[in-house]
Amino acid sequence: MATTSVSGGGEVRLAGICRSYGDTQVVRDVNLIAASGSILALLGPSGCGKTTTLRMVAGLVQPSAGDILIDGVSVTGQPVHKRNLGMLFQNYALFPHLTVRENVAFGLAMRGVPKGDTVRRAKEALALVRLSGFEDRMPAALSGGQQQRVAMARAIAYRPRVLLLDEPFGALDKKLREEMQIELRQLCNELGLTTILVTHDQEEALILADQIAVMRSGRIEQVDNARAVYERPISHFVADFIGTSNFIPASIVDMRDGRMTLRSTAGHVFESTVPNDFSIQERVAVAIRPESMRLTPGELPAAANRLTGTIVRSLFKGQVLSVWMKPHGQAELQPELQVSIPIEDAARMSPQPGETWSAQWSAARTLVVREQ
Template sequence: MRGVDLDVQPGEMLALLGPSGCGKTTTLRMVAGLIEPSGGDVLIGGASVLGLPAHRRNLGMLFQSYGLFPHLTVARNVAFGLEMRRIRKSEAATRVTEALKLVRLDAFADRMPAQLSGGQQQRVALARALVYRPRVLLLDEPFGALDRKLREEMQVELRLLVRRLGLTTLMVTHDQEEALTLADRLAVMERGVLMQVGTGTEVYDRPASRFVADFMGVANMLEGRIAGCAEGIALLDLPGGLRLAATHPPIATGSQAAIAIRPEALSLLPSAEASPTTIPGTVEQAIFKGQGLDVWVGTPVGRLLARLDRAALAEPPAPGTPCALRYTPARAILLPGPPESP
């Protein structure tokens, strides 16, 4: 970990996002009190919690593993932590009822975990995290064990619940779509370093580096040199004699840079005249993706991906068909500097 400095606002959900081993879970565990940082501080509500054990930080924690006791009912599972804290039985019963109502499981209080679906078990684990009335909710890959449909349903439920409670939340995930769905802001990490912090729109549309551009979704990355800049438009010379445009403040002519173009920013044309916003090519393959169609196109600057709306196509383009890819400069992301070291 190197210089990780994060500030989560009251009522905000912030997602720590990055590949495996980047340090996001270590950061979360330092906040939780499960790892002692070698330097710096952890503040909650403006006060340092260094030296406080995890059970005294008043944090709710939800992990990928539900960790439910199979021999206890739903209500007893939720109440277990309160019993360990010696909360009076009457108050504990009230809190358990409130927590189960929040996750819409109050009718399941007497069920055993084995009688519940995976989504219901995860909601019990969430109720157990909320029953403490925590200052901060910590989520570590909370929906990783669920299938896609159930995971998406739980994401919507959690977002609505956290908003309604105004609960400050720090979440760890490697799933870009989950982070964009749930979080108010994203903190993208790589090798223990914060690469960019911002809203989902900022991080996705204006990535600070090639790593962030690529990690936040498939990006067609085109490397070249700046040919010139005028009126907010930069021109990039690429191999094969191509010259492409992107909007950007002035950047020195001759310097290395790349244009990243999201697949959904590309449209497919039968052919087009040469211009700074068109790339000639040949269809290599078209892959059915439900409402969308992924079209791979061979071009002078390599294989590029266009993600198209099937409703806008009369029929999928056949392999070997000549075509052109077109985009608008405003949707091209200019990234100054040479390629990043692996």
């Protein structure tokens, strides 16, 4: 059994960091903490500043303002090689002329680790990523997943306090990517390694991260644990980027006993018991996840959190049947509402285009977010 290759992760704190290129500010006043031993995901669309933020932590880019601290010590002015960070990117950058063992040992040798310790620690790192017996193979003889494991072993072999990952699974197919995500989380937890991950894949962030920082236009839009970001998004952007949501503009008309009542411009009433910081008369958006909605054939009597419409189309997605419904006479609603039917229910209820169905959902699943 291999011994642990690291002694525990360090806390990473970003204090008001900014980065500008000329007049263009690509990262704006980012304040974040990656707790020791945790996995923090920087999530957002292309161009939102997440990779630039990671590169500032790595020392590859210097902040225009702000400070970066590891275990309370500023590393902002330190060069890359003095920060004791492990890095893994989408391009694994393995040396094609070196064996697996030599690739993993390379970083150790460059740091002046004695040869005997280099061999032992490379062996330990390969055992941790389940590549014992592959030491003498060349990278070209490995699968994509095995090459990724070699790169991971190289990143952890010299016992970094922090591991930085930039879209590390982008080159893998879906099934292998999912397997590697689970393995990475298990490995980081086993080593107690602080990890900062950059991804635009919402599912990857939800699977891997203890904390998710959703970025937009260089700023942090929301930071919370994975479940809270999904179940309690604070804005239209977050609710739309993390998963899928149906949005309905509305105004808050009442708040009492933990229950909020909202009304759309067409007079539809919605109720929510999801905690938030809004106030009466505020214009917001009601957001409903497709999996939160339940369909019933025909038109039901008007009630809170209920809409009737015409089925437009359906799409089989394996685990769910996605159905799109056009609400009746609601100009303020988005053109179509998406509803997810669990596949075990699809056999007994399969809405067809042109049919009238009613969608309803609970107050506990009615999200209220800032408008776009």
